[in-house]
Amino acid sequence: MEKLVRVEGIAAPLHRPNIDTDLIIPSREITSPGREGYGEKLFAPWRYAGPGRRENPDFVLNREPFRRAPILIAGDNFGCGSSREMAVWAIRQFGIRAIVTPSFGAIFRANCLRNGVLPVELPADVVARLAARAEGGDLVLAVDLEACRVTEPDGTAHGFAVGEREREMMLEGLDDVALTLRRQGEIDAFEARDRAARPWAWAPPRD
Amino acid sequence: MSNAKPRTIVGKVWDLHEIADLGGGQSLLHLDRIFLHERTGPALLAGLAGAGRAPAHRELVLGIVDHAVETLPGRLQRSLAPGANVFVTGFRERARAAGIRLLDLDDPRQGIVHVVAPEQGLALPGFTVVCPDSHTGTVGGLGALAWGIGSTEGEHAVATQTLVRRRPKLMRVEFTGRLPAGAGAKDMALALIARFGAAGGGGHAIEFAGEAVGALPVEGRLTLCNMAVEFGAWTAIVAPDDTTIGWVAGRPAAPKGELLDRAVAHWRSLASDDGARWDARRELDASAIAPMVTWGTSPEHAVAIDAVVPDPSAATGAARAAMERALAYMDIRPGQAIAGLPIDAAFIGSCTNSRLPELREAAAVVRGRKVASGVKAIVVPGSSTVKREAEAEGLDRVFREAGFEWRESGCSLCFFAGIDSFGDARRVVTSTNRNFEGRQGPGVRSHLASPATVAASAIAGRIADPRAAAGG
Numbered sequence: 208m209e210k211l212v213r214v215e216g217i218a219a220p221l222h223r224p225n226i227d228t229d230l231i232i233p234s235r236e237i238t239s240p241g242r243e244g245y246g247e248k249l250f251a252p253w254r255y256a257g258p259g260r261r262e263n264p265d266f267v268l269n270r271e272p273f274r275r276a277p278i279l280i281a282g283d284n285f286g287c288g289s290s291r292e293m294a295v296w297a298i299r300q301f302g303i304r305a306i307v308t309p310s311f312g313a314i315f316r317a318n319c320l321r322n323g324v325l326p327v328e329l330p331a332d333v334v335a336r337l338a339a340r341a342e343g344g345d346l347v348l349a350v351d352l353e354a355c356r357v358t359e360p361d362g363t364a365h366g367f368a369v370g371e372r373e374r375e376m377m378l379e380g381l382d383d384v385a386l387t388l389r390r391q392g393e394i395d396a397f398e399a400r401d402r403a404a405r406p407w408a409w410a411p412p413r414d
Numbered sequence: 415m416s417n418a419k420p421r422t423i424v425g426k427v428w429d430l431h432e433i434a435d436l437g438g439g440q441s442l443l444h445l446d447r448i449f450l451h452e453r454t455g456p457a458l459l460a461g462l463a464g465a466g467r468a469p470a471h472r473e474l475v476l477g478i479v480d481h482a483v484e485t486l487p488g489r490l491q492r493s494l495a496p497g498a499n500v501f502v503t504g505f506r507e508r509a510r511a512a513g514i515r516l517l518d519l520d521d522p523r524q525g526i527v528h529v530v531a532p533e534q535g536l537a538l539p540g541f542t543v544v545c546p547d548s549h550t551g552t553v554g555g556l557g558a559l560a561w562g563i564g565s566t567e568g569e570h571a572v573a574t575q576t577l578v579r580r581r582p583k584l585m586r587v588e589f590t591g592r593l594p595a596g597a598g599a600k601d602m603a604l605a606l607i608a609r610f611g612a613a614g615g616g617g618h619a620i621e622f623a624g625e626a627v628g629a630l631p632v633e634g635r636l637t638l639c640n641m642a643v644e645f646g647a648w649t650a651i652v653a654p655d656d657t658t659i660g661w662v663a664g665r666p667a668a669p670k671g672e673l674l675d676r677a678v679a680h681w682r683s684l685a686s687d688d689g690a691r692w693d694a695r696r697e698l699d700a701s702a703i704a705p706m707v708t709w710g711t712s713p714e715h716a717v718a719i720d721a722v723v724p725d726p727s728a729a730t731g732a733a734r735a736a737m738e739r740a741l742a743y744m745d746i747r748p749g750q751a752i753a754g755l756p757i758d759a760a761f762i763g764s765c766t767n768s769r770l771p772e773l774r775e776a777a778a779v780v781r782g783r784k785v786a787s788g789v790k791a792i793v794v795p796g797s798s799t800v801k802r803e804a805e806a807e808g809l810d811r812v813f814r815e816a817g818f819e820w821r822e823s824g825c826s827l828c829f830f831a832g833i834d835s836f837g838d839a840r841r842v843v844t845s846t847n848r849n850f851e852g853r854q855g856p857g858v859r860s861h862l863a864s865p866a867t868v869a870a871s872a873i874a875g876r877i878a879d880p881r882a883a884a885g886g
């Protein structure tokens with residue numbers, strides 16, 4: 208798991224609700240099962256216009272200084288829809304390390320935590336205000352996972368919540384599976400009990 | 415796990431699968447089944463192999479080929495489409511190397527994973543089920559706790575047969591009263607999302623309950639739970655009852671004999687206790703639900719078929735801007751009646767609405783009629799089993815004689831990956847679950863509706879009320 212402690216930089220506003228993973232990375236852009244090469248495909252339907260993949264100059268991430276923004280401010284229910292982890296790979300490979308929104312699609316949020324992108328949930332009115340301010344291209348936010356806090360340039364701070372285990376895994380860059388395998392003894396004991404209690408759940412499906 | 419406190423069905427299934435309480439509300443949970451498909455499975459299995467890991471219980475993992483397959487008849491005789499080949503071949507190789515069983519294209523049980531799992535008895539009430547696919551919660555319709563995950567979480571699932579999850583917040587959604595004739599589970603789902611919004615589920619685990627839910631056949635409950643992710647829920651479940659038990663018993667992989675008796679006793683114990691606590695409750699009067707159609711690019715953009723397209727100026731802020739963008743993309747105007755809008759194509763299929771009872775409903779509307787000229791009309795059965803059963807009843811003939819294409823099973827045009835295509839068609843009425851921009855093809859405008867509404871619209875050549883069609 209990729210480590211992340213703190214992100215500081217320009218925030219790019221993309222403040223519309225229900226941005227789904229089909230928009231973040233459309234199916235037709237997923238041409239191989241690998242994990243690489245998604246950065247250029249991020250938001251392809253908005254980012255490119257016309258033949259030859261010409262950049263659409265109006266799209267926020269095609270404009271300076273947002274082209275290198277490490278923080279995205281998005282509308283409600285960001286990343287809803289398909290479970291495709293390519294959506295997060297595209298965001299990470301573009302260079303975004305934190306997303307601030309009132310709420311996330313549940314699977315997308317879990318995928319963020321496993322790919323070095325910090326999902327930050329703040330109240331809708333705060334997000335709306337930050338998005339409006341970010342339009343100017345000079346909103347620098349500091350997102351701190353250690354303190355679970357987003358700080359505005361004038362020092363105004365907003366706390367956010369992340370699960371304790373996930374926070375630790377991200378702060379330390381720990382391996383999820385290795386952590387669980389430390390509990391193999393408990394897993395084995397559970398399985399033995401469960402096989403006796405619910406044998407039908409263990410009967411291997413017929414071929 | 416004796417516990418005097420009244421519990422919800424989610425709490426009971428959770429407690430039964432909790433290996434360890436990790437603190438902070440998180441649990442290490444045992445998984446009864448893991449399903450994989452060829453679109454997200456190869457990356458998962460590659461990651462697993464790359465980390466030098468093997469499945470903890472390969473007998474509890476099953477792969478199905480459904481997403482990247484073409485559905486035109488005779489596909490087994492042709493080579494794979496170029497866009498499909500890397501996924502299907504990659505999946506076959508990875509699954510073989512990991513020792514995971516595969517229901518491949520030539521398997522008589524092949525189909526959309528969320529259709530096959532319940533139909534074959536691979537997912538059972540009270541099970542925990544995961545799949546790297548957002549519509550995994552579909553099998554909540556028969557009382558399983560099932561949810562979609564990403565590929566990286568999937569590696570954890572396969573490597574350990576467990577996942578770490580925070581206990582979800584719980585929501586009870588009650589559909590009171592009886593559904594009127596002409597409306598179905600799809601209309602219930604769209605009405606719910608239209609009323610409370612595409613984020614209305616707030617990441618909760620939802621129990622669907624109430625008279626109208628109890629009256630649904632299992633297939634309708636699967637449809638309802640399928641759409642829960644479009645409601646922003648983490649997942650959804652319907653408590654198993656006599657309907658469920660009658661439906662599940664006898665499925666190929668369901669327990670038999672004495673084991674079945676024990677399983678049934680267990681299933682009956684899962685219903686939420688009286689006095690169980692919910693973090694949220696929603697209620698909807700089912701008797702007021704009419705056939706629903708979406709007008710925009712989010713499932714919350716849905717209205718009754720006899721209503722007009724809403725006016726964004728009634729909304730504010732980001733929602734208003736989103737509505738305006740949706741109207742522009744969909745090329746429709748506020749105040750316009752949704753019924754009567756001319757269509758180019760009609761699609762019946764997907765894990766939402768492609769099971770036998772739904773095909774019967776659509777066929778009843780279509781029987782003896784013709785698809786309007788210039789409309790491309792397609793039926794894709796949800797599984798190869800559904801296809802055979804439908805053919806045994808002659809439904810394929812009803813559709814074909816009307817001018818529908820009758821295809822092989824798969825996800826097909828529920829999403830666009832460049833394999834199946836609507837060709838030049840722009841406006842599509844569809845029994846699928848997502849009307850997102852470009853979901854069914856670049857520039858394609860999707861109107862979500864029930865299979866009966868799709869069928870009536872195909873015949874009329876415009877979005878049409880199935881209740882009017884049913885009479886004639």
Ligand code: SF4
Nearest residue numbers: 549764765825828829
């Ligand atoms: S039918 Fe559509 S929604 Fe269902 S699994 Fe396939 S692509 Fe996903």
